[in-house]
Amino acid sequence: MRTAINRVLIGLTGLALLALGGAVLAVGLGAPSSSWWIHDGRHDVLLSTAERTHWRGAGWWWPTVLAALAVLLLLSLWWLTAQLRRRRLTEVVVDTGDGEGALLRGRALETVLANDVAHQRGVAHAQAVLRGRPKAPEVRVWLQLDADVPPRAALDDLTSHALAHARDSAALKRLPAEVRLTSVKHRAERVT
Known part of the structure; x- marks a missing residue:
């Protein structure tokens, strides 16, 4: 969402600046003025004194x-x-039982979770990102699956093994996850 808004705002700003700059450059280079130009001639200003003080x-x-x-x-x-x-969670609070707690680096948990998922059967590549709050983290996982792996089986392996292992090792009551699945792109096989 943020990327789309950034692209639209930058595109609109660029178009407006390009149109304004192009019009000023064209008049400055001596293009003939017409009714839709911003300026009437080479020595014209953007806003005349009358236009600047009209509504004052x-x-x-x-x-x-x-x-x-x-x-x-x-x-x-x-x-x-x-x-x-910041979109990433830098630390996760681990309940140690003594009331103090310990801090676990978010990148460490992300790396372990991604490596754990990448070793599953049929997973070609995995990436994990922690979000949320330090006491209530959430994880977003991207899985790139081999072509012959059913998504349901990969999702079941993820929830029963990797996510459960991460949740238990960080002593979390719950670890909500958003999982995005894609498949490995491959060339079509030739038949001769």
């Missing part, structure tokens, strides 16, 4: 400008925090 005396002008700038600022801050927010 109206009572609604400045509140509208300030509200639009505030909305633009809030949207920019929202986008920035969405970019900087």
